Amino acid sequence: MDLASALAATGSDDVSDPSDFPENFGDLRTLDRTLRCPICKDLFNAPVLLATCGHSFCSLCIREALKEGEKKECPACRIPTQESSIKKNIVLEESVEAYKGARSNVLFLANDAVSRKRRREESANGTDETPRPKRMKRQSSDHVLQSVDEDDERPEESEDSEVEILDSNALVDCPICNHKVLVTRINAHIDAGCPEEQLPSDKGKGKVQWAKLLAGPGGKTGSKFGRRGAGGDTDRSSSPPPRPLAKVSYHTLSNKQVRMLLQTQGLAETGDRKQWEQRHAQWITLYNANLDSSKAKSTDQLKRDLDKWERLRARDEKEKEARMSRVDAKGYEKSQNEHFAKLIVQARASVQGKSNGTLVKGEAESDKPIEISSDVETV
Amino acid sequence: MLGGSKKTQSSTALRRLMTEYKQLTTHGAPDGMFTAGPISEDNFFEWEALIQGPEGTPFEGGVFLARLTFPTDYPLSPFKMKFDPAIFHPNIYPNGEVCISILHTPGDDPHMYELSSERWSPVQSIEKVVLSVISMLAEPNLESGANIDCCKLYRDDRSEYERRVKQMIREQLGITE
Helix, strand or coil: CHHHHHHHHHCCCCCCCHHHCCCCCHHHHHHHHHCECCCCCCECCCEEEECCCCCEEEHHHHHHHHHHCCCCECCCCCCECCHHHEEECHHHHHHHHHHHHHHHHHHHHHHHHHHHHHHHHHHHCCCCCCHHHHHHHHHHCCCCCCHHHHHHHHHHHHHHHHHHHHHCCCEEECCCCCCEEEHHHHHHHHHCCCCCCCCCHHHHHHHHHHHHHHHCCCCCHHHHHHCCCHHHHHHHHHCCCCCCCCCCCHHHCCHHHHHHHHHHHCCCCCCCHHHHHHHHHHHHHHHHHHHCCCCCCCHHHHHHHHHHHHHHHHHHHHHHHHHHHHHHHHHHHHHCHHHHHHHHHHHHHHHHHHHHHCCCCCHHHHHHHHHHHHHHHHC | CCCCCCCCCCCHHHHHHHHHHHHHHHHCCHHHCEEEEEEECCEEEEEEEEEECCCCCCCCCCEEEEEEECCCCCCCCCCEEEECCCCCCCCECCCCEECCHHHCCCCCCCCCCCCHHHCCCCCCCHHHHHHHHHHHHHCCCHHHCCCHHHHHHHHHCHHHHHHHHHHHHHHHHCCCC
């Protein structure tokens, strides 16, 4: 309950976790856990494995982790490694994509099984009177053996039909970006961080139907997402696959050269030198991580991701600072209370001295501005 | 401007913190040894943890409050942990800050004694760190003392050390004889 309100407050109720599954489905929890990146604890996004040890991470997560530390080592087992050991993990990506689609259904079935069991237990305990007449009725008809189960299935059937309606091509509002998204795509959409290429009402619906038709029964997982990176795909088929961008050691470069780097990648040149370097380094990370994804994003989409990264980082930083300074201000006020009082007395005395010498305006009036000014001086 | 605005997106750090919070609230800590969560739910970068003193140690019966401060690039960088009020323990600075290798990045090693295998890594979590701290309460590491007086006392006069710890717990709980 606590958590729900917290998540509502932050506007993202999409945080999924192995404990979403009921306790007695331990194997499902394990399955869910194994399909998560140990760094971000989300379902794998463009998973890669380290050829040096075999551990898997999201491409972006491991690239950022390797960028951060001085020692390049696997975060899980600490075996030394380097970025060149990052290899695509194609089967894992396919499994995760399949799982993302199936997760909500599996979750529904598991929760349903639990509630059904509970209902059965409830009806077994105590409430003997109400279900009995029903059973008697049924026994007279031909569902003799199933009667008890049917009791329980009835209400659930109506739930089922509701879900079926949603299961088709229904559009739902994404809880994060508020855009309409296909209900079957919502999990993948949220996991991908709300990509903006969505289906604008009817047009999109048609496209999806076509995509579905083309994918056919048992279509590959890739085809479902092919539409998204359509632009990039055609580019790629005509030219050789894009190569990863090389890392740059910025401290040997002049300001002008760093600007040139930004220009050649078509990135913004706002901010100071430090921001340029961070922006360029993050761009390389995002770009290279994107190459590991089978549903590669377009350059524009990547640039939007970069903007988002910068914006969110700045926001977190700012909020943190604001909070720190707020806490500090309170503590400072308390600890320096005596000092403040002294200063106020001093200031009053000096102003009184002045006003005595010159104009004798109302002293009550002079009180206010003095207090304010002394606060400004000290804080 | 700050707290009131509804956030519609969340950074990696925030998502990870929310996931850990969710896990700790639904699963709970092993054996209920501690609880942890954000102090205020509109700031996920400041947490509070309530830790039970491990049984069979002088810290048994105590309840300790610690403040966890997260960097914006969490989990790439570790968080900071500070007991408030401070605890009398060889590995806790007199100001309450915890000195434990799992909260140090492989890069910084002021004392050159820690194995990098015990250091922070992004696959660590709040739960693992707090559990390490609990085991540190039970078994101080004298090689990396943070409170030198306490280290000496622990080494030279164990019974006096235990008496001081118990006294501290009683004071913190407001029990005076």
